[in-house]
Amino acid sequence: MSTQLSTPTDRQSAEALARSKGEPQWLVDLRGEAAELAGTLEWPKPEKIRIDRWNLTAVGNYEQGQAAASVGELPSVVTELVAEGTESLIVQQNSTIAWKQVSAELAAKGVIFTDLETACKEHADLVQPYLFKAIDKGDNKLTALHAALWNGGVFVYVPRNVEVELPLQAILYNNKSEAAFAPHILIVAESNSKVTYVDYVVSEPGTTTEPFVHHSVVEVFVKSGAHVRFGSIHHMADNGVDLTLRRSIIENDGRMEWVIGDLNDGNTLSDTTSHLKGNGSNSDAKVITIGQNDQKMSLTTQAVHFGRSSESDMVTRAVMKDSATAIINGITKIEKGATKANGVQTEKVLMLSPKARGDANPILLIDEDDVKAGHAASVGQVNPEQVYYLMSRGITKQDAERLIIYGFLAPVVSEIPIDAVREQLQRLLERKLEG
Amino acid sequence: MATQFVIDGLKAAIEGKEILKGINLEIKGGEIHAIMGPNGTGKSTLASALMGHPKYEVTEGTAVLNGEDLLEMAVDERARAGLFLAMQYPSEIPGVTNSDFLRSAINARREEGSEISLIKFIRQMEGKMKELEMNPEFAHRYLNEGFSGGEKKRNEILQMTLLDPKIVVLDEIDSGLDIDALKIVSNGVNAMRSEDRGFLIITHYQRLLNYITPDFVHVMMQGRIVKSGGPELAQRLENEGYDWVKEELGIVDETVGQA
Ligand SMILES: Nc1ncnc2c1ncn2[C@@H]1O[C@H](COP(=O)(O)OP(=O)(O)O)[C@@H](O)[C@H]1O
Ligand SMILES: [Mg+2]
Numbered sequence: 001m002s003t004q005l006s007t008p009t010d011r012q013s014a015e016a017l018a019r020s021k022g023e024p025q026w027l028v029d030l031r032g033e034a035a036e037l038a039g040t041l042e043w044p045k046p047e048k049i050r051i052d053r054w055n056l057t058a059v060g061n062y063e064q065g066q067a068a069a070s071v072g073e074l075p076s077v078v079t080e081l082v083a084e085g086t087e088s089l090i091v092q093q094n095s096t097i098a099w100k101q102v103s104a105e106l107a108a109k110g111v112i113f114t115d116l117e118t119a120c121k122e123h124a125d126l127v128q129p130y131l132f133k134a135i136d137k138g139d140n141k142l143t144a145l146h147a148a149l150w151n152g153g154v155f156v157y158v159p160r161n162v163e164v165e166l167p168l169q170a171i172l173y174n175n176k177s178e179a180a181f182a183p184h185i186l187i188v189a190e191s192n193s194k195v196t197y198v199d200y201v202v203s204e205p206g207t208t209t210e211p212f213v214h215h216s217v218v219e220v221f222v223k224s225g226a227h228v229r230f231g232s233i234h235h236m237a238d239n240g241v242d243l244t245l246r247r248s249i250i251e252n253d254g255r256m257e258w259v260i261g262d263l264n265d266g267n268t269l270s271d272t273t274s275h276l277k278g279n280g281s282n283s284d285a286k287v288i289t290i291g292q293n294d295q296k297m298s299l300t301t302q303a304v305h306f307g308r309s310s311e312s313d314m315v316t317r318a319v320m321k322d323s324a325t326a327i328i329n330g331i332t333k334i335e336k337g338a339t340k341a342n343g344v345q346t347e348k349v350l351m352l353s354p355k356a357r358g359d360a361n362p363i364l365l366i367d368e369d370d371v372k373a374g375h376a377a378s379v380g381q382v383n384p385e386q387v388y389y390l391m392s393r394g395i396t397k398q399d400a401e402r403l404i405i406y407g408f409l410a411p412v413v414s415e416i417p418i419d420a421v422r423e424q425l426q427r428l429l430e431r432k433l434e435g
Numbered sequence: 436m437a438t439q440f441v442i443d444g445l446k447a448a449i450e451g452k453e454i455l456k457g458i459n460l461e462i463k464g465g466e467i468h469a470i471m472g473p474n475g476t477g478k479s480t481l482a483s484a485l486m487g488h489p490k491y492e493v494t495e496g497t498a499v500l501n502g503e504d505l506l507e508m509a510v511d512e513r514a515r516a517g518l519f520l521a522m523q524y525p526s527e528i529p530g531v532t533n534s535d536f537l538r539s540a541i542n543a544r545r546e547e548g549s550e551i552s553l554i555k556f557i558r559q560m561e562g563k564m565k566e567l568e569m570n571p572e573f574a575h576r577y578l579n580e581g582f583s584g585g586e587k588k589r590n591e592i593l594q595m596t597l598l599d600p601k602i603v604v605l606d607e608i609d610s611g612l613d614i615d616a617l618k619i620v621s622n623g624v625n626a627m628r629s630e631d632r633g634f635l636i637i638t639h640y641q642r643l644l645n646y647i648t649p650d651f652v653h654v655m656m657q658g659r660i661v662k663s664g665g666p667e668l669a670q671r672l673e674n675e676g677y678d679w680v681k682e683e684l685g686i687v688d689e690t691v692g693q694a
Contacts, residue, residue, distance in 0.1 A: 384489055389526035392486050393540035393594060394514035403539060407530025407577070 008059045011035045014148040017062055026128060027120050034137045034147030041141040046269065046298040047361055048327045054241050054267050054296075058211045060180035062151060065096040074098060077204045078171050083418045088113050092152040092172040094179035109162050111195075116153030116184050126157050130188055134219035134247040134275075142243055142269075146215045150184040158193040158226075167231075167417045170199040177210035177239070185218040189226040189254075196229040198418050203237040213241045220248035222256050224278060231259040231416050233425055238265035238293065245271045252278030252307065258285040259415045262299055263428055265292070273302035276310035276341070287316040288412040290432045291324030291356060300329040305341040305371075314345040317408055319433070320356035328358065332373055333365040342372040349379040350408050405433060438464030438501060438517075438601045438631045445496035445506075447484035452692040453494070454480040456658040462602065462633035469636045469644055469669060472655035473677055475690035478637045479523050480658070482606045486520040487513055500602055515544055517601030521591035521608050523637075528578040533590065534560060536578045537597055544598070563596045566626070568619050584611025592623045603627070604635045609643040621646030641673035654680055656689040 014035035018028040043052045068074050071082060071089070078091055087103035090113070102113040112123060119127050137147035154170045174181040189195055201214070214236055222228050228248070236242055242264045248256045262270045274283035285301045303312030318326045332343035349358035362375035382401050390400035406413075409429060416422040440462040447455040454477045462468055472478055484491045485498055487510040498505045505513045528536070537560060542550045551559075560574060567589050579587050588608055595603055605624070609617055624634070624647050636647060644652075644666070652669045654662040654677070661684055662668070672680075681689060 383526075386526045386528050388486075388488055388510060389522070389528070390536070390539075391510035392514055392520055392522075393536075393598065394511050394543040395539050396511050396543065397509070399539060399543070400511075403531050403536065404528060407528055410530030410577075 008057050009035045009038060009145065009148050021117065022121070023117070024121060024124055026124070030132070030137070031148045034144045037138050038141055038144035038148055041138070041144050044140045044142055044269070046300065046327065047329055048359060049296060049298045049325070051269055051298065055211050056213055056241065058177070059145070059149060059182065059213045059215065060178050062095045063176070063179040065093050065098060068098045071099060075175070075204055077173055077202055081171050081200050081420055081424050083167065083169050083420050086166070086169055088166065088168045090115060090154050090170040092170070092183055094174050094176055094181050095151040097152050106164060110159040111162060111164060112155060112157035113168050114155055116155045116186055117151065119155035119186075123155070123157070126188065127155060127186065130186060130219065130221055132219070134221065134249050135217055135245055142215060143217065143245065146182060146184065146217050149180060149215075150182045150217070151180055153184040153186070154199070156187040156195060156197055158189045158195045160190040161192045163194040164196070167196040167198045169418060169421075170197070172199060172201045173204055174212065174214065174236070175204035175207035177208045177212040181212065181214050183216050185216070187220040187228060187230070189220075189222050189228045191223045192225040193223070194227045196231070196417055198231040198416065198421055199233075200421055200424070201232065201234045201236065203235070203240060208237045208240060211239045211241070213243065215243040216245075218244070218246035220246075220256065222248055222250040222254035222281075224252040224254055226251075227255045229257040229259070229417065231421070233261040233421065233428070234264050234268070234270075235428055236264045236266060238295070240264065240266040242266065242268045242270070244269070247273045247275065248283070249275045249277055250281040250283060253280040254278055255282040256284070258283075258287070259412055260285070260287040261412055261425060262287060262289040262297065263432065265295065267295060268297040268299070270298070271300040271302065273300075273304065274312060276303060276305045276307050276312060276338075279307040279309055281307045281310045283312045285314040286412045286415060288409045289316075289318045289326060290429065291318060291320045291322075291326045291358070292432060292435070293322050293324060295324045297324070297326040298329070299326060300331065301345065302331040303333070303343050303345075305334040305338040305343060307338060307341070309340040310338060311341070312343045315411060316347045317411065318349045318358050319352060319405055319408065320349060320358040321352045323353070323355040325357040326359070327361070329361045329363065330375065330377075331363045331365065332375070334368050334371050334373060336367040338368050339370040341368065344374040346375070347377040348408070350405065351379060351381055402433065438633055440498070440500045440602045440633055442485070442498045443496055445481070445484065445498060446494045447480060448492050448494055449480065449490055449692070454658050454692045455484060456691070458496070458660060460653070460660065462635060464601070464631040464633050465629065466651065467628070467634040467636060467647060467649045468651045468653065469638065469649040470653050470655050470660070471638060471641070471669065471672055473639060473689055475693060476655045477658040477691050478639075478655050479606055481655070482520055482522075482604050482637060485604060486510060486518065511543065518604070519595050519598060519600030519602070520604045521588070521595060521606060523606040523610070525579050525587045525591055527580045529580050531578045532575050533578050534574040537594065540594065540598060559597065563593055567593055567623055569593065585613065585616045588612055588620060589616065592620050596623060596627060601631060602633050602635070604637065606637045607639070608636070609638055609640060617643065618646060641669050644669045656680070656684075656686055658691040661686070
């Protein structure tokens with residue numbers, strides 16, 4: 001069990017752990033500095049929600065797990081997600097990697113798809129220039145803590161002009177509250193490359209009996225003309241806290257697509273940000289969530305425009321049940337010089353319970369005149385006209401409402417490129433909406 | 436049993452304003468009735484009250500379909516009892532594909548465990564869409580979202596043909612249709628004519644009735660049926676307008692419920 005320190009790590013123990021894992025010196029140093037920073041920095045302060053009141057200390061201890069001999073050996077929470085016939089898959093169990101494989105064809109093209117700990121040792125030249133460069137480890141206590149303690153993780157590297165046809169898949173799961181579970185995802189897509197990555201972050205049902213904290217950082221580098229699609233479903237247990245920061249840096253004419261399902265049963269901090277650095281860069285973010293019980297969530301999508309003619313579109317849709325709270329922030333920031341930039345955002349909240357709270361906060365920060373920006377936000381209930389229309393075709397009221405709610409979440413569901421994951425997501429939504 | 440639908444003394448109000456002031460109408464299987472009348476006379480209110488739109492309150496009367504009073508039922512039960520309303524303004528439902536919606540509507544009429552097979556459903560749907568000259572991609576589009584006025588109307592007719600109702604109410608099905616679409620929609624309706632199905636066609640133009648020949652024509656004003664006749668009545672309204680009816684009945688303002 002973790003103790004009630006203000007920061008659950010210090011320089012010495014972070015460095016010792018890194019050394020014991022045989023990490024290269026530059027990484028040992030990075031972790032040590034980060035641990036020290038973690039002691040001095042504050043937790044992030046998202047709008048209208050006090051995450052410092054959550055149990056943030058239960059980050060657990062690093063635990064060396066066993067690698068599986070075959071995918072079939074892994075628990076069903078994993079196997080039912082595996083894309084049929086996939087040859088490129090990474091599975092993390094708690095702190096370590098339980099399975100990894102990459103297709104020979106991709107390897108031959110120079111694509112790297114491995115866990116991040118291994119990549120730091122074997123491909124330091126490709127990792128070091130990017131690790132904690134999209135998100136600075138010194139941003140706040142969360143980033144520092146994560147830099148000190150991240151484990152397992154995923155590294156994707158796609159060389160110039162290489163297009164990866166099939167989605168790369170990762171399944172990251174925990175089944176023990178005391179074990180640290182803190183994957184870091186790093187994706188580097190070189191010029192004119194193309195890749196789709198999909199992960200599923202989940203607690204094995206019935207196993208995490210104590211409170212735990214999952215902290216995770218995703219960094220994506222989209223080089224000029226590259227195209228990255230990133231899909232991620234989070235579904236961790238109700239006694240877990242999920243702290244996830246995602247950021248992409250997009251160069252000239254690059255395109256980033258985020259498809260996020262924040263579907264945890266517990267408290268969630270989720271921030272998905274695109275930096276549109278290059279001219280003609282483009283970002284599209286779609287986020288869905290379902291709030292239930294007394295769950296609290298802070299969900300932010302953000303687009304920061306630096307490049308001329310850069311374009312961003314952000315959509316968040318939340319279904320709120322019971323007495324759940326979601327604070328949904330959409331931030332479009334257009335910097336001076338980002339002429340002809342165009343940023344739009346939409347936040348929609350569907351309230352299914354009078355005791356739930358769903359706040360949509362669209363924020364436009366614009367320092368350039370020659371731009372377009374738009375936002376739309378709405379909080380409402382299931383539209384009775386729509387229910388009437390469906391019922392007039394013989395569909396029961398309950399089924400009519402169900403169809404409308406699923407339809408509300410469809411923009412994300414339909415975008416998930418792996419059938420097995422999409423079907424699992426559908427079952428998950430059914431459970432959450434009916435439960 | 437041959438279909439029989441009897442509306443008796445139907446009064447309905449919206450937001451406390453009485454709009455329907457006592458409608459009496461009997462439709463038998465095989466018959467086509469047309470209700471005509473200028474805008475604002477209560478035609479859509481009749482359709483909505485029959486279907487059970489939540490905004491309309493029925494204050495008096497019955498609407499008995501084959502022995503059962505529809506007005507006692509919830510909206511979905513009315514539909515399953517055999518009432519179909521092609522709406523003047525169909526709702527758009529984002530995220531729900533046309534085909535998922537249609538399949539749910541068909542399965543709502545079937546026992547659990549005997550749902551229509553996907554293959555059979557697709558074959559039926561595609562066949563009917565072809566007859567209505569609908570682009571097959573409309574099966575995968577979200578229900579009515581971004582459909583043009585004419586596309587929505589065709590989609591209403593598609594639903595009618597797949598759901599096999601006993602009483603069909605078409606509310607301004609001809610509005611927004613060009614002449615080709617009008618013919619296609621009319622063919623769809625004519626193909627559905629049968630001894631055990633009755634139609635109530637609401638329109639304020641005679642145009643549609645050139646393609647679908649009614650057996651009875653009723654004129655609605657001030658929330659009542661003020662005149663009834665055969666197809667020749669529609670022809671006269673087309674030639675002479677509504678003024679002669681108003682004069683004959685001493686009506687100055689034919690609308691209802693307007694301030
Ligand atoms: N949604 C509504 N809200 C308030 N009043 C309405 C509404 N719909 C209809 N009405 C009233 O009912 C009258 C009849 O409308 P409607 O039945 O739509 O006429 P028609 O279909 O013959 O053009 C209108 O003039 C208006 O006063
Ligand atoms: Mg009308």
